[in-house]
Each structure stands twice: as structure tokens, then as C-alpha cells.
Amino acid sequence: MKDLGFILASYISAFGAAGALAWWVLRRGRTLARQLPDEDKPWT
């Protein structure tokens, strides 16, 4: 495929950033949820 480097760069950056963001927010949520009582979690 022509210009494969450019195309892959855009896909990898987008999917990578999305994955990193998702992983980070889940991890942060788990860390905090372990330390706080259920009353502080209005979504439950």
C-alpha cells in the first residue's frame, strides 16, 4: 500500500490514544472506588 507509514501513523495514534485513555480512566476509577464507601458512588 502506498503511503502506508502515514496511514498507519494516523490509525495507531488514534486507536492507541483511545486505548490509553480508556485504560487510564478504568484504572483510576478502580483505585478510587476501592478506597471510598458505596455512598459516594451515585451510579450504583
Added chain:
Amino acid sequence: MATTAESQTTAPVATAPTVLHTGTRFTRVLGVLTIASLAVLALFGLIISPEDITQGESVRILYIHVGTVWVAYLAFVVTAVSSAAYLWKRTRSLTWDRIAGASAEIGVVFMALTLLAGALWGRLSWGTFWVWDARVTTTAFLFITYVGYLAVRGLGGSHQQRARRSAVVALLAVLEIPLVHFSVKLWRSVHQDASVADRTSNVTLDDTMLFTLMLATVAFTLLYVWYVFHRQRVLTLEDAMDDSGLDLALAERRREGEVAR
């Protein structure tokens, strides 16, 4: 204060927590849908969809570019609307502030991706990474403005102070961005004729390409909604953590006061 910082990590929990994450059935379904649609997007974007007659393979970058830019602008509209909702007394709630913050965060990330994908595509299509077009320039300014917005959110103070200050800054950005767009547009229209918008419209999309474009928009929007839900809950927890740190610090401070008598 050292005592407060310590109590952060050792916060004892009144009743043992049973919910150890920020997910609900809704966000899990949403998450699965997001992953599935992103996988299908990769498949269509990179393999199934054909190359463009005039642009060749570089059209594949456009799927990422259009999908992310749509989410980025959506995110900033949501930030502005929820900031206004916070400032309006009858709907004042820290939830609005947290939605605004969560939305701006993912908006900034997607704006960066947009600019990157746009630059790569521009290099292939026009031989240049950057064009001083009104839309491109406005997008860059939006990016910087919301980086500033996030910096203001991080200034500290009470939750209410953070919410009020950042909401005002978000609404000032609503004042600023159209002015930037208008001035750049006026500037380029005086000095140059063709804009990027005209050149972009040369792309002729067949059905598969159109489908891929729609898919990208949907997939990234799902991701956006999923993220805002989770992040909003994490921000709620972060605020609660601050407050529980306060309870401990208060008890400690009171003890200090009672002992001294």
C-alpha cells in the same frame, strides 16, 4: 499539609465498599459496542474500503480525521452547554461541572489526534503539513484554549470555586472561538482565493467509503460517551476523596483543639 496527604492514602472506609469500579451495565454494553465498532472501523478503513480515484490511499486517513474532529467539536459544545448549566442557578450542580471537565479532557485528546491526522493527510494530498485555512487555524486555537481551560481546572480551591471559575472560562472560549474563525477567514479571503474546504470537496465518495466515514463518526462518538460516563464518575470519586480527606483532617484538627484545652 502532611497530615492531609497521609490520610488520603489510608482513608478508612466506614462500610466496606462492594462496588470496586466505575462501570454499570449500560457502560459495559456501551464499551463492548465501542470496541466492536472500532474493530470494524479498522477493518473497513484499512482493508475493505477502496482507494480514492484522485487521492489514492491517503483517503484512509480522512476516516480518522473526520471521526475525531466531529467528536472534538461535540466535546467542546457539551463543555460549553454544561458550563452554562452549572452557572444557571436553577440547574446548578457539580455534576454539570464534572461533565464539562470530562468532556473537555477527551476533547483535547481528540483535537490533538485531529490535528495530527489532518497534517499527515495534508502532507500527502497537498504536499504540506499545514495550511492557514480558517477551519484548521480555528481548530488549533480551540486546542490551545482548552488546554488552558484544563489548566484553570487544576488551579485548586474548593469544588465550587473550581466549577465557577472553569465554567466562566469555558463560556469565554465560546466568545473567543467564533472571533478567531471570523478573523482568520476574513484574513485569508483577502489574501488568498482557494480554501481547504473547496479542495476537500473534490473527494468523491462511493458507498463503502461513505459507510466507513459514518462508521468512524459513530465509533468515536460511542467512545466519547463511554469515556465521559466513566470520567464523570471518577471525578465524583476524586471530589469525594477530597471531602473524606477533609473529614479526617477535621477530626485531627479538632483533637488538636480539644487537647490544647
Added chain:
Amino acid sequence: MQVASLFAMDVHRHSEPSDGAGPPSNVVDLHDAVVVLGRFPALAGATLQVRRGEIVLLRGPNGAGKTTLLRLCAGLLPLARGEGSVAGCDLRTQRESVRSRVGLLGHANGLYHDLSVRENVRFWGATVGASRDEIDAGLHRLGLDGRLADVAVGRLSAGQKRRTALACLVARRAQLWLLDEPHAGLDAAGRDELDDTLRAAVQVGATVIVASHELERAGGLASRTIDVVGGLAHEVAPDGDGEVAG
């Protein structure tokens, strides 16, 4: 009394004696007031009542919360928890109205160092609409109407700066005076002038809260003493032993 006439043009329209007769009107009324600075609860549930016309001394070690208590009463800091009102205005909802009724002398003097003493007092007097006579009276009260009046504040000694800040406060004609270590840096004459100024202010219906380390100085002036420790306020009984009030 010439000094009292300075305040007679004041906002205090009530003329009943300040020592207890009439309905008990609390100028300051705090219940379990919590104030958070960053994440530190500088006030951890202070309860305090101050009646009109009192001179109340706050004493306590550094970091006990005296300054925060004064800044809360000035409407500068938000209440994190608890309730409070100052001069009849709710500290939760009417902080703006509180401010125009109080005068605060904090650690900082709030002066512009490039301007002269007279210009500073005029500026601060003007922000609350004081007349030129009232401003000149404030300068005179603190002995600043002589040669010093035209000297830039930046070239004054610490005590002279403090005096200038007090003159600004006099010109502001507040109902409630909040003074944070007002004696610091003042010479003997300045302290006498300060004490006279406070007594005169109280005589015409103002209320004064002073935070001070210099107990023998301020104690003679005060009608009541409050211990501030660990973000709490405790009444000190007249005999000097601790007694519960909050």
C-alpha cells in the same frame, strides 16, 4: 468627645447603649464554622457569638486559625460547613453584603507603596464613599496629618505603614472591625493611639475583634477573651480558666 464625633457620622444609626441593654443583637454568630484552605481545615467547627459594642480578643498559637476566623468574618473565605452570619448577613449566601459592613486589617496592610499616605487613605476612603473631612479626620486620628502625609508608603517604617492602614480603616467607617495583630510593629505612641481609636469606635456602636499575641496590651482593652486552638474557639472565663462556649 471629639473622637466620638468622628464616628458619629457613621453608619451606626442605633443609639442604644452598647453594653447589653436592648435586644441581644449578635454582630457575629458562628455555628460549627468550618473553613478549608486548600485541603487544610483551618477552622474546624468554631462556634462564636459577638454582641454589638464588644471588644473581643482572640488569642492562641500561630496556625490556630485566628487569621482564618477574621477572614471568614470579613466575607473573604467561603464557609465549607456550618453556619454563620455577620451583621445580619448570611455568610453562605450574602458574603458580598457582609464585606461592605466590615473593615479588616490583616497581616498585609493593603497599601499601595508608590502612593503617599494621604493618597492611600483617600483612595480607601473613597471606595466606600467617605467625604474628604472624614478622610482627613482619619489621618489626624492616627497622627498622620503632618509631614508624613505626603511621604510614599514604601519609604515608611513598618509601624508607620501599620498606622496608615489603621487610618484607612477609620476612613472606611466599618460596623465590625477585624484586626489581625494590630499592635505588631507599632511604637508606644502608636499603640496608645490604636487603643484610643478602638475605644472611640466602640463608643459609637462599632464592634471589634482583635487577634493578638500581646495579651497584656490587648487584654486590658478587651471585654472578653476567646482561645483559638486547633481551629476551635473556646470562651475564656473572666477568672482566666477555660470555660466552654463552643
Added chain:
Amino acid sequence: MNTWSLARLVALKDLRVEMRSRVVINQVVPFAALVMVLFAFALDNDAALTRTAPGLVWLGTIFSLLVLVQRSFAIETADGALDALRVAGVSTPGLFLGKSIALAVELLVLEVLLVVLAIVLYGVEVQGMGVVLLVTTLLPATTGLAFVGTLYGGLAAGARGRETLLPLLMFPVVAPVLIGATRATEAAFGIDGAAIEEGWPWVGMLLLFAALFGAGGTLAFGPLIEE
């Protein structure tokens, strides 16, 4: 005390402080002149300098704006005067307008100097209607810059890392002024044969900018400086 008399009081106070301290004259003006000289070193081409002179004038203005805004709020925070102003219960719109007016006056002095420097150092010429256009450009551009500077300066005033936060917040917002004022000034200087008429639409845009941020700033200043 009503909004306008307070604005007048604050503006006169700020200007008096500047006259006494001479920080603008002794430090900001030499800084701006230095920037103009450095531009000449960087471009190293007389024709390019003449061509870009309008942009350099406004860049110099915006850099100086940053310094002036920091100075404007340093005099309020140095000895707790901002707290004292809040305790005095002054109207925040009045405070905003007063500080903006003082800032605008200082900026205007600086801009005139920068234009003179551009004429002397960069060899630009301005005459006839060009002078009229230049003056009508300076006024709304300066007003707009002063509003934005005061607004974000107030927000950054007590904050940690204010030196870096202020340009991050302020520079994107003043970009339209940089574009508009530069184009109008190009017309006034007749750069590349630009006609005077080309400048007037930009003056309109600058007026719009000043009006929007004047109104927005008057409303927003209070909540921004409040704790």
C-alpha cells in the same frame, strides 16, 4: 459608590502608581524598543522589515501587554490590596473597567512609541488618511487588548504558576486583534500597495472584539477573582 465613579477612581489610582514608580517608562518601554531591535536582527533584511513592520508593531504590543498586565496585578497583590478591595465590597464591574482603562492608557502610550520606532527603524511611511486609519485602529485594538488582559490577569492574579498561565490563556484570545490590527495597519502604512479602504473592515472587527470582551469581561470578572 457607582460603577463609573469607582472605575474612574481605580483608573486614576493605577495611573498615579505608574507615574510614581515609572516602571512603564523605565522598564516596559525599553523592553518594547529592544524587541523591535531584535526583530531587525532576526529578519536581517530592510525590505522584509518594511513589509512586516505592522505585524512586528503588534507583536511588540502583545508582548508588552503581558508585562503590563502582570505589573497591573502585581501592585494589587504585593501588599494584599486585592483582598482589601474585596472587603471594601467594591463593584467588580467598576474594578474591571477601571483597571482596563488604566491598562489601555499605558498600552496606547506604548503603541505610539512602537509606531514611531517602526517609522524610524523599519522605514515605513504613513501620511494623510493613513494617519486617520492608524488612529482609528489603535483605539479599538487597544481597548480590546486591555479588556482581555485585565480579565485573564485577574484570573491568574493569586494563582500558582501565574507567569505561565497568563500567556497560555491570553495569547489565543488576542489572536484576532493581532490579525485585524496588523491588516489595518498594513493598509495605513500602504504596505505592498494596500489601499486605505482595505483597512476599514478590520477596524469594524476590532470594534466588535472590544465590545464583546468589554461586555463579557464586565460580567465574568467578579466570578473569576472570587474565592
